[in-house]
Amino acid sequence: MPVPGAYVLADLGGPLWEPLYPTLLDDAGLVTVVPPGHAATALLPGTPVNLLGPLGQGFRLVPTGHPLDRLLLVAESTYLPYLRPLYQTASSVALVVEATTRAQLPSPSSFPPALELILATRDGSAGYLGPLEVEGAAPPGLERAGARLRELLTWAERVCLACDPGRYPAFAQIVQETRLLPGSDFAQAFVRVPMPCGVGACDVCRITTRRGEQRACVEGPVFDLLDFLAT
Amino acid sequence: MPVPGAYVLADLGGPLWEPLYPTLLDDAGLVTVVPPGHAATALLPGTPVNLLGPLGQGFRLVPTGHPLDRLLLVAESTYLPYLRPLYQTASSVALVVEATTRAQLPSPSSFPPALELILATRDGSAGYLGPLEVEGAAPPGLERAGARLRELLTWAERVCLACDPGRYPAFAQIVQETRLLPGSDFAQAFVRVPMPCGVGACDVCRITTRRGEQRACVEGPVFDLLDFLAT
Amino acid sequence: MIELAPKHKYGLPLATPLMPASGVFGFGDAYRDLIDLALLGAVVTNPISLRPRRAARGQRIQTRDDTFVVHTGWPNPGLHKVVRDYRDVWSHLPVPVIVHLLATQPTEVAESVGYLSSIANVAAVELGYATQATTRRAVDCMAAAQEGTLPVIAQIPLERMAAWAPRFANHGADALTLTAPPRAVLPISNEGLDSPVAHYMRGRLYGRALFPLLLNVLSRWSDKLALPIIACGGIGSPQDALDCLTLGATAVQIDALLWKDPPLLNRVGHKLRQRRPAPTADGESSTNPL
């Protein structure tokens, strides 16, 4: 079983590898979830696929030696598949999902019943009013997602995020404000960028962090969220 | 039913059309024979194939208004598929097949029983000794193919050839020597060249004839053999 | 309606910014049964020389993956015979004809454009050059072409862009076709024969892979050349054609990709007819968003 967040490179027919994020990987193949329209959906059942991996650093869940009690997951709706392997990795799991509008939210029935689901939309058409970063006053009948997120951050033992990386500096700031001295790896952020080589050779996957440029393929794709704090 | 020698252009996945020479063509598809290793053999059964055609000028068999009595076919072994639609188009059909060596000759059981099969090899390992153009003395125990070909040329009402076009000037010369005033279309020669456009636009398929350059795709791929006479 | 020769006394107005590239469409109406010629802005002939040219010997086409190399030698029976054979066809086409001339000698070019000026429905000449021609000779042929009355389009080989494009623009070309296909070499497949001696063929490279090179040329040059540009090279979809216009082209030519997909011309033609007008000057820049 690969670490959630780690990846394999798959030959789906194009001139470059496609990263897949498996939930199960053994000699018989792998199980992964891809968005609609992904190149993998064009494969005929039973087609063998050439794979390289597993590669990269996934989510680090058990640093203190005991299983997790309280895990918070935060995702934009299009990034949900990358967090799916984490849905049952702690006694209590809360999942915050943000979408542009109601129609893009996932159906609650697609989640394990024990998981606490918190929905938010940018247009307020369902759940909390996004974006997740914003707290404070809301239009009548709506509640800001930002306040709820901060509550959950104080509750959680660990936070795993999967969003557009451009939002991570703001999330890192919020974590620093809500937690006193958050430990390294308390909040971990998944980054999705093209990874043509997967071994640190091509420099296509570089992302800028507080510790200098890092390669998502070898130092990531999961990074300490605090590495994204503005310097 | 397309004229034998006419062709369709088929989309077999590459950047250019592939010409196919159908023996049967209707709304349900086509029947054709291709050599081993041809791109069409990589198609999965049932795959729909985009076609353009039929195109080009095929063999002209019935110019005098009455069905043919005596038809002579002459082919290099690798060109046999292009003559296959002609095997049963006359009361008597004689087929001369030339190969480099015995192993490249087709099995006699693959032809209609009524067809008279004359085999020749360039190394004399089976049948007459080739090449077909040459008559005269032969090593002991062997007979030259050239003499037999000339006999058949006097017998035939019509001759259809499918060989490397570089040999047609010599064959045309032999026809002129063996027949007094051979009529136009008495001997017809099939030419296989790449035909990227099929409509006379690209000039890739030009071949040199006595009447100037002709395009195999529109003026051919079947030409009057006498057009290849050296000028 | 576009204007490809704004500085020319008669101009070169086309109803649609779409035409076939020279070398892929024949000399007249080869595609009449497969394409709605009225969707085109013009027909561009295959290259024509003043004197006859015979087809190249040896192998003429070789594919590799999605690309292919073509080497025909530009066979044609010479300008006078082409005109005798096709002037009737040309006069009945629903769109004007752009005659592509192989620009070898200035004197030949001058004679050719003089002869063409009286042929019905011939609206312009496009000059094609040997990639290895000298810049001096190329410019002299341009000057010779301008002695005629027809608008002159120059087609620049990809390899000669930097050396030729600015000169041609300054020496009075009415429009530029960017670009003629680059020269390429491929090993000749001997159908499985394990021949001890390797054989190769040189010719023009075609395929969708030319398109990113074309867009680079357009984005680098369209702002710097003060004349209409006709984009040519690997355009394989209506969206590709629109991308060319976005990056500064005034019209597009569809090259050898149309052999396998003749309806491509129809699809691009329909798309270009539906196109919204270009943004106004105070809006988003319409050339070079790179």
Added chain:
Amino acid sequence: MIELAPKHKYGLPLATPLMPASGVFGFGDAYRDLIDLALLGAVVTNPISLRPRRAARGQRIQTRDDTFVVHTGWPNPGLHKVVRDYRDVWSHLPVPVIVHLLATQPTEVAESVGYLSSIANVAAVELGYATQATTRRAVDCMAAAQEGTLPVIAQIPLERMAAWAPRFANHGADALTLTAPPRAVLPISNEGLDSPVAHYMRGRLYGRALFPLLLNVLSRWSDKLALPIIACGGIGSPQDALDCLTLGATAVQIDALLWKDPPLLNRVGHKLRQRRPAPTADGESSTNPL
């Protein structure tokens, strides 16, 4: 055994005429788990500048069919830090290291080659140029590189072949890498968003489609340049590598095609080891059978 710097006092002998292209293999041993590095003739580093360079902003890669455009901005922490990080790795590689330097300023190049001359197992420098650099500047950087003691290989952009290759050969380069990938532009796919504003990215073009352009360059230039040539661009099989040697190359570089197919380097390496010796002078010409 081949010799890539026959005129250099120490020479540049390689056991195998095979190496990765700069920009695709990292700065040292990134591929150690996937490739038998001992099958290579040398390792070529990603481009290194004297001072640090940050990664380019915006989209860095875009595919179209079998080709792709890459735009990294050649990020690197600067030559001194690269050497600090990798000198140990380099000294333990089973093959020599060719350091690729971004040739921007002659003074920087001179400083860089001086610094590198004392680094263990660095056997040569390869100079990389901005495609838009002036010829003057490019030649000056070459001259500066020759102030050091290492052999100097110059990598010529495809677009600058005619203008630069003969000059570099005459100005004392020990070998030429033909070519650096051409610049190309592609529209950026917005994952289905029907964005009203078109976006484009410019970068280096990679893919098998480069190979026919490479063979054309080799067949045109190998006879005219009296120095070893390293072929680079779209080589995707052992046979491709052999074709390059047949057309006059002394060695080959495998470019970004190796990302998807790292064993390609092993396959080419094995094939080149089995190769028959070149034909003798009185036999069939071994260069330019075209």
